[in-house]
Amino acid sequence: MKDEKKRGRPRAFDAKAALAKARDVFWDRGFAAASLDNLSAATKLNRPSLYGAFGDKEDLYLDTLEGYRQDGMDALAEALDPSLQLRDNLARVYAGALAVYLHGEIAARGCLLIGTATVEAVEHERVREVLGRSLSDFDGAIEKRMRLAVESGELAEGADPQMLAMLASAVMHSLAVRARAGDSRETLEEIASSGVELICGSARQS
Amino acid sequence: MKDEKKRGRPRAFDAKAALAKARDVFWDRGFAAASLDNLSAATKLNRPSLYGAFGDKEDLYLDTLEGYRQDGMDALAEALDPSLQLRDNLARVYAGALAVYLHGEIAARGCLLIGTATVEAVEHERVREVLGRSLSDFDGAIEKRMRLAVESGELAEGADPQMLAMLASAVMHSLAVRARAGDSRETLEEIASSGVELICGSARQS
DNA sequence: CATATTTTGTACCGCTTCGCATTAAATTCT
DNA sequence: AGAATTTAATGCGAAGCGGTACAAAATATG
Known part of the structure; x- marks a missing residue:
């Protein structure tokens, strides 16, 4: 169902690859400061092609956010493998995030959503919704994994899975912001491991 | 030393009030999307006056950030009154933050720094530095207050003040992001109080 | 009162922005 | 082969951008 030959001139570019290039531009500059010229240069598509394939700038931006979200959820699901200890799960989540956040040409880029969508969330309702x-x-x-940990006895019986999950996410948010603010990898790794300890403090070692 | 009469035509506006108006514009729209026309309209200063008083757009933005930072630190110092329990200190810090974060015309504005400076931090070194x-x-x-809590025995002896402070800040960062993403006051208050519990969990009730 | 100095307001500059109209090219369908 | 359809490339255009030149206004100084 992918190769139904459409009539008309075929595309000379890979939409997914173009989207990835556009995402890098938004990641560095944010939505407002990214111009169509920047995006056109990075994707090597001229503006009308960009427009035809993805819609206007906001549509394109929302597309990149959605893709990023999806990738993130996939990585998260993998990191939360329930056959491992909760501790290891969280450590893997944070390690995976830091690998992404610390990448960057000029400075660390942090999280695309937290780093660039947050600022637009006030005035762009669709962005706020995706965020x-x-x-x-x-x-x-994460809450799902926490609930499992309570059921299996890995977390204390009284533990509140929802709140523990919110706090585990809070550490992620902090890593995202701090990475973009220029904190060192070492600092961020310490925060991550302290977060794991605090949240899993009541979890028994197996 | 404030009323040294300068020669020349006197200013017809209050610079601090203008700065506060400009801050609101940046807070809603972010740095990149805030135009000099927006800022001029909000402050009721025409562009040359803005320029003369504060420099270019980036200078003005950095001024608003610096003022916000100062205000925040003042509020923080007040909330961390060491004659209160650490629990209460943190609760006051979060409550004060939420009062600011949840204010907004269209949607909650979150934290000016985390909500608008983060996105610029990659490409604007001065913004990254301030952030x-x-x-x-x-x-x-917060670390200073934590250290006091360890010395006074309010926190367990083995507790790491620096890391507890980083995690207390992490909850703030999360509140800042989530407020701007549209989370309800109730949700944010739950997160805040869970954060207090988790961080002060080992603190004795007095 | 004249001069120097600073602020104010208007108007404008060159540049960039986003989006689209238009034409050429490439493919499928008839 | 020719019509239909889709994409590609060029380039434009109206609007908005940040920043400033310039002259008028308001004050201090001599």
């Missing part, structure tokens, strides 16, 4: 949904999906996935 | 300094000053003030 809100991304955060709560993230919370939800 | 980094603001975050670490905040950490530092």
Whole structure:
């Protein structure tokens, strides 16, 4: 169902690859400061092609956010493998995030959503919606793992999975902001491991 | 030393009030999307006056950030009154933050620094510097209070004041992001109080 | 009162912005 | 082969951008 030959001139570019290039531009500059010329240069598509394929600048931006969200959720699901200890799960989540956040040409880019969507969230309702949904999906996935940990006895019986998940996410948010603010990898790794300790403090070592 | 009469035509506006108006514009729109026309309209200063008083747009933005940082540190110092329990201190810090974060015409504005400076931090070194300094000053003030709590025995002897402070800040960062993403006051208050519990968990009730 | 100095307001500059109209090119369908 | 359809490339255009030149206004100084 992918190779139904459409009539008309075929595309000379890979939409997914173009989206990835556009994402890098937004990641560095943010939505407002990223110009269509920047995006056109990075994707090697001229503006009308960009427009035809993705819609206007906001549509394109929302597309990149959605893709990023999806990638993040995939990585999260993998990191939360329930056959591992909760501690290890969280450590993997943070390590994976830092690998992404600390990448950057000029300075560390942090999280695309927290670093660039947050600023637009006030005036662009669609961005606010994607951001809100991304955060709560993230919370939800961790909460699910936390609930499992309570059921299996890995966390104390009285532990509140939802709140522990929110706090585990809070550490992520902090890593995202601090990475973009220029904190060193060492600092961020310490915060991550302290966060794991605090949140899993009541979890028994197996 | 404030009323040294300068020669020449006197200013017809209050610079501090103008700065506060400009801050509101940046707070809603972010640095990149705030135009000089927006700022001029909000402050009721025409562009040359703005320029004369504060320099270019980036200078003006950095001025608003610096003022915000200062206000925040003042509020923090007040909330961390060491004659109160550490629990109460943190609760006051979060309550004060939420009062600021949840204010907004269209949607909650969150934190000016985290909500608008983060996105510019990659490409504007001066913004990154202010943001980094603001975050670490905040950490530092809380850490100081944490250290006191360890010395006074309010926190367990083995507790790491620096790391507890970083995590207390992490909850703030999360509140800042989530407020701007549209989370409800109730949700944010729950997170704040869970954060207090988790961080002060080992603190004895007096 | 004249001069120097600073602020104010108007108007404008060159540049960039986003989006689109238009034409050329490449492919499928008939 | 020719019509239909889709994409690609050029380039434009109206609006907005940040910043400033310039002259008028308001004050202090001599």
